[in-house]
Amino acid sequence: MTPHSQFSLLGTRRFLPFFLTQLLGAFNDNIFKQSLILAILYKLSSGADASLLVNLCALLFILPFFLFSALGGQFGEKFAKDSLIRTIKFAEILIMLAGAAGVLLNHLPLMLAVLFCMGTQSALFGPVKYSILPQHLREEELVGGNALVEMGTFLAILAGTIGAGIMMASSGYASLVAGTVVTVAVLGYLASRGIPRAHAALPELVLDWNILRQSWRIMRLGLVEQRPAVSRSLVGNSWFWFLGAVYLTQIPAYAKQWLYGDESVVTLILTVFSVGIALGSMLCERMSGHKVEIGLVPFGSIGLSLFGMLLWWHSGGFPQGAQAHDWLALLGHGQAWWILSSILGIGLFGGFYIVPLYALIQSRTAEHERARVIAANNILNALFMVVSAIVSILFLSVAELSIPQLFLAISLMNVAVNSYIFKLVPEFSMRFLIWLLGHSLYRVEHQGLDAIPEDGPAVLVCNHVSFVDALLVGGAVRRPVRFVMYYKIYNLPVLNFIFRTAGTVPIAGRNEDLLIYDAAFKKIAEYLRAGELVCIFPEGKLTGDGEINEFKGGIERIIAENPVPVIPMALQGLWGSFFSRDPRKRLFRRLWSRIKLVAGAPLDAAQADRQLLQARVAALRGEVR
Known part of the structure; x- marks a missing residue:
């Protein structure tokens, strides 16, 4: 069969409805979450510490991944995935109706409760999202399908973040945000109606409602009972989210303290980073020859470390003006282009790194275990993201590193972590050498x-x-x-x-x-x-x-x-x-x-x-x- 471009999948019923469902869900999550954060910072007078409330938002969104990912993995094995997705998306409409009421009433406790429910919905949706792809896509389409999902997800996150900022700048922000989140939730549900049948992988599975026990079992299934290539891919996948969380968390402070930029500079950097990941994800299919090519993982890892070091190298000594630079003024400085190129490179090679790992996990996991293994991956991702916050605090506050020095430190840590993974699973290094030979x-x-x-x-x-x-x-x-x-x-x-x-x-x-x-x-x-x-x-x-x-x-x-x-x-x-x-x-x-x-x-x-x-x-x- 002659391989086609991954974009041809967007013309098929077995992929497009799912893609739109995922895209709209990621967009809606970030519209609401960013609107809530901006409301806390600029609109609400709660009397509580704004910084504490912003960190509480991050906690409330990530906590459900620890609590309910295992349950989502069980649901993904026991029930038909298409009907399960429709149920979850219908629940999103109800959640967003409550969220809209909270926004219109300026009711902070209700909005925080809705944020927790959104995290719960995402935790239940994650295992189904990635385990349904191998049921609807052929093996040679798996890398392209994952690339489109990763591209769509990061661009939806970016669009949601920017869209929230635009709406919150309006005097009628409440009605705009409320109407948008409900409308997008309805559109997501309608898109899910077109997802083809995806049978249950293990309908006889008996659900275990004990969260801690089942989470432990699922983590053991993913990290101990799978073949080394799969279990170490879970670690590599979560390590990418560790790196991403560090960069995304520090970008606002980096833009303000090191580039002397305003909010538009933060948006510019986030845009460049997201475009880099989207571009890297898109190039994966062509560079892998339409197959699951894990040789790209070491290539991506090398680029992540290299461009992280370059970002550190080019930071510092940026000219400070009489007032904060906007994004156009920033682009007038040659040094800014080096910094933005480094950020683009981090995103680009991040795409090379993450897409093959997702495809490997999907293709080499037994169908009746796939949703639970992906649930284990979600739990591990959440854990690594929490650890990234702790590590950042220790490096910045205790060790008194600067933000660029933090970027250098995690780039060096990336070398150590991936060297460990590639030593345990030499197949990564072997496939990299084969890929390099065939492309040099x-x-x-x-x-x-x-x-x-x-x-x-x-x-x-x-x-x-x-x-x-x-x-x-x-x-x-x-x-x-x-x-x-x-x-x-x-x-x-x-x-x-x-x-x-x-x-x-x-x-x-x-x-x-x-x-x-x-x-x-x-x-x-x-x-x-x-x-x-x-x-x-x-x-x-x-x-x-x-x-x-x-x-x-x-x-x-x-x-x-x-x-x-x-x-x-x-x-x-x-x-x-x-x-x-x-x-x-x-x-x-x-x-x-x-x-x-x-x-x-x-x-x-x-x-x-x-x-x-x-x-x-x-x-x-x-x-x-």
Whole structure:
């Protein structure tokens, strides 16, 4: 299937109604929350400390994620997700009616209660929101779908924040805010009516109403009982929200104290940050090749640290005027462009970091556990956001760091946290190296890869041109591939780390090392029985002249012992590259060289002997060595 742009999903019923529902919900949350904060600061005379009330608002919105995310995870497994979303969105109408009454009456306790109910609604909606995507989207659409959701969410947050500021500046702010939140809630419910059926993953689940016990169980399910790639992705996801919370919380004070700007400068910085995340999210699908590419996560992590350090470096010494700069005056200073570029870079690489993590969690979690695992992620996100506030207080008040120094500190912490995650799950680093290879030395084109089944066992048979053939094939195929490789190549320094992480099977000739030879076939059979893809280079060695060597008999033994579909493949254009054995190779002459991976129609194991497979691979390769 030819991959389409992620924006084509907006023309489908299986995505657009959900997207609009999520977009309107995020917009409405931020309209009400920001309006309440501005009302406390500028409109209401409660007699209470305004700073205390603003912090209380943050607490009331985040507390339900601790209390009710576990319940939301259970609801997401037990009930059909489409009907559950409609129920939650109908509840939003009732909540916003109460909120509208509180705004019109200037009744602060009622508005605070509504804010808590909004947080509760979001806590219940979160697990359903992310667990419904894999039910409605194909695997190759999952990254694009998540990218659109992340883009829409951050832009809705930005629009809600700015919209609240505009409405609260009006003399008739109460009626404007009240009418908007109710109208948007109704529109969100109407959009949810179009969401297609999404069956219950575990309808027999018995609900546990004990909040603490179920929260503990769900956290254990997400962090202990999942495979390491999933559990550490939850930690990485929450770490991103830690970073985001620090930046977003400090931006107003940073704009005032370090850029000498007014409220419009805060809006400008928030806009640049949100646009950066939206842009990074959108680029993820193209950069990942329409598949869940976790190699982008280390790339995003590097960018987050780099641009965080650049933001610290360019801060300080900003010229102070007679009055606060507005956003236009700010742009008149060259230093401001460096600062805004750093903030854009943080957002951009944040998008590269977060979208693949969400897609990995969704794609590698069992359907009957997905909503609860995402609920665990929401609880962890809330915990990390609270910790971010504590860390900021300690660094700014106790350690007496400046705000730019705080940005430097969390950038260095990002290096440490992600180094720990990548050490525990080397697959992230391995996929990054594969992604880097496919986007630096080579430009890889794919043809016919839809012949590879989306699930179930199969053997891939390919010609062997260079030392990086396995990396290029593994980077192109959407599913994990277990490679069979000559043990001396398997043991090459640096590359051995990648091969071991990928579960590569080292093999030797029968007369060379019988133990390695027999162990290889046992491991291959084990992988195929588990429904995995196995790739073999039947020539048994790299080509020395660019031509295809005679296929060895090992491939016939594999398919005789494991009668699974066999898919011929061919690499074109690698001969003469730095990693081939061409004596005339030159690194820079072949930099960014165009190569191609072509797959043919699957063959039945009964008809696939080595002569036929060699002929098919040769035909696929053609004259392009």
